Amino acid sequence: MKTIVETSTKLSKYLLADDVAITATASDITVGDPAQFIIADLNSTTVTVTDGVTNAPDDWTGNKYKFDGTTWSANPDWVDPEADDGE
Amino acid sequence: MKSFGNIAKDGQVRAVASGALTNGKAVIVNSNGTVSTVSLTARDQSVTSETRFNTTNTSYISSAFDSTSGKIVIAYRNADNSGYGTAVVGTASSGGITFGTPVFFESASIEYTGVAYDSSNDKVVIVYTDVGNSNRGTAIVGTVSGTSISFGSAVEFETQVARDCQAIFDNVNNKIVVAYRNSSENNRNYGIIGTVSGTSISFGSRVQYSEQNNYVLRMAYIGNSKFVVSAQTGDDTGHAYVGTVSGTSVSFGSVANVNGSNHAQNPGVAYDSTADKVVIGFRNSDDTTGGAVVGTVSGTSISFGSATNFGAVGSTGDNSNVCCVYDSVNDKTIVAFPDDSSSNKGTIKAGTVSGTSITFGDAIVFEQGGTKYISGVFDSSAERVVFTYEDDDNFDRGKGVVYQSSGNDSTLTSENFIGFSDGAFATTQSASINTANTIDRNQSGLTAGQTYFVQNDGTIGTTAADPSVTAGTAISATELIVKG
Numbered sequence: 001m002k003t004i005v006e007t008s009t010k011l012s013k014y015l016l017a018d019d020v021a022i023t024a025t026a027s028d029i030t031v032g033d034p035a036q037f038i039i040a041d042l043n044s045t046t047v048t049v050t051d052g053v054t055n056a057p058d059d060w061t062g063n064k065y066k067f068d069g070t071t072w073s074a075n076p077d078w079v080d081p082e083a084d085d086g087e
Numbered sequence: 088m089k090s091f092g093n094i095a096k097d098g099q100v101r102a103v104a105s106g107a108l109t110n111g112k113a114v115i116v117n118s119n120g121t122v123s124t125v126s127l128t129a130r131d132q133s134v135t136s137e138t139r140f141n142t143t144n145t146s147y148i149s150s151a152f153d154s155t156s157g158k159i160v161i162a163y164r165n166a167d168n169s170g171y172g173t174a175v176v177g178t179a180s181s182g183g184i185t186f187g188t189p190v191f192f193e194s195a196s197i198e199y200t201g202v203a204y205d206s207s208n209d210k211v212v213i214v215y216t217d218v219g220n221s222n223r224g225t226a227i228v229g230t231v232s233g234t235s236i237s238f239g240s241a242v243e244f245e246t247q248v249a250r251d252c253q254a255i256f257d258n259v260n261n262k263i264v265v266a267y268r269n270s271s272e273n274n275r276n277y278g279i280i281g282t283v284s285g286t287s288i289s290f291g292s293r294v295q296y297s298e299q300n301n302y303v304l305r306m307a308y309i310g311n312s313k314f315v316v317s318a319q320t321g322d323d324t325g326h327a328y329v330g331t332v333s334g335t336s337v338s339f340g341s342v343a344n345v346n347g348s349n350h351a352q353n354p355g356v357a358y359d360s361t362a363d364k365v366v367i368g369f370r371n372s373d374d375t376t377g378g379a380v381v382g383t384v385s386g387t388s389i390s391f392g393s394a395t396n397f398g399a400v401g402s403t404g405d406n407s408n409v410c411c412v413y414d415s416v417n418d419k420t421i422v423a424f425p426d427d428s429s430s431n432k433g434t435i436k437a438g439t440v441s442g443t444s445i446t447f448g449d450a451i452v453f454e455q456g457g458t459k460y461i462s463g464v465f466d467s468s469a470e471r472v473v474f475t476y477e478d479d480d481n482f483d484r485g486k487g488v489v490y491q492s493s494g495n496d497s498t499l500t501s502e503n504f505i506g507f508s509d510g511a512f513a514t515t516q517s518a519s520i521n522t523a524n525t526i527d528r529n530q531s532g533l534t535a536g537q538t539y540f541v542q543n544d545g546t547i548g549t550t551a552a553d554p555s556v557t558a559g560t561a562i563s564a565t566e567l568i569v570k571g
Binding site for chain 1: 168169170171173188189190191192193194195196198218219221235236237238240241
């Protein structure tokens, strides 16, 4: 697997298969070739991409974990969005 | 017999008439070489097959039409990608809708999207609940380019928990108007004005307009800096408010009940600009009937006529059970809803406003599965309504369809006008046609010096129709130098 981590927060934003192409530019990041989706709020200067990740948590979801390049840790500010819909 | 030939006068042609030709009426050439007067033919309503924009787990769908690019921008929560905020650009045509590559505008979980198009700045504004940032009310400015969209940085407009975020554009003050529910304050509703500058947006001060527990907000701009917000209370009473934009502030009139003392759940709202009326569609949770009322705005208040039943509306969860869109080309208010009498299939009915009531035509099904989160916009380029929705019976896929109201199609195209009939002719007769650079002397009521255009019903007028076809220039009340 490979993960896209927001460098400033170390939050793991995306977890992708090893064979998925990632093209990061100064303006955005394109995932897949051909493009599967574009990430508009991150770019090559704000993220760190780590390939060959083998120890991602089974319950990974975006922003739930931090990753320092080696070790995963729980995001203490994580709130499950499904837990409260406000109505 | 040849269709064309045998010139009668200089500049005239003779051609075989297909159908009767009336003296002085605009004439087109048909594909087989015969000629006919321009006419209208009745067209039934239709809807295209659906197209998928997201494969699974789509929710909180909203949309807006970018009139400059002729594109539809759809915002949604992509639960298959951690609930991230996603946008996709759609292109509608008579054949359906196609989508560009999805773009994540918020790499965190979001809910409750609203989208508006700022035509003065040629920007799209998406408002949403940023779940990943303490559920704060957030806005982001997008720029459509081709079939993609890029974004500026996100801006908070509410630091507390903001849900049911909705947005419209006020083209008088060139402002974005946002309404939302503040869950940190017992679900009171607020309005706030946004000003787009470049790829960012700034906000004035919020203005409270409702007491607690108002849910499922929907907005419609009604012109002259005014708009209407509909909502439902916690006990399913339908509410409506008239808002007025002034500079960077907004004010609201008092609350009006949408459906009297009866319930009006999950309302949708549209503005009929021809009748100058507001239409609110809803689900009456007492008996699951779908109801629609016509609202009349007077100053800062709104009053409603009696409800018209348009069907049975299913309860498929929160948000967007009833979606209302005004089709300004065909002068109809289009209501889309999950049909409770048919497994919540996505269903459309077209309504026509008369006075303070509305009548509906036949139903047409646009989705065989159950539908949720229906969003709709009128695409003035395609002259059709685009609905996007979640297919509740098929992996919660995000889909879109293109709907065309019943109406009349003209036989006139941008290419087939050849002139005016010089006399009355029966079908199959050899007819004389005054073509380009001749003087047609069979008109009446013209103004010399004015350019006239062929209208879709075959008459001529000083305003171009669609397609724009020049008829000629008047040189007297009865004479026209034919162009084309």
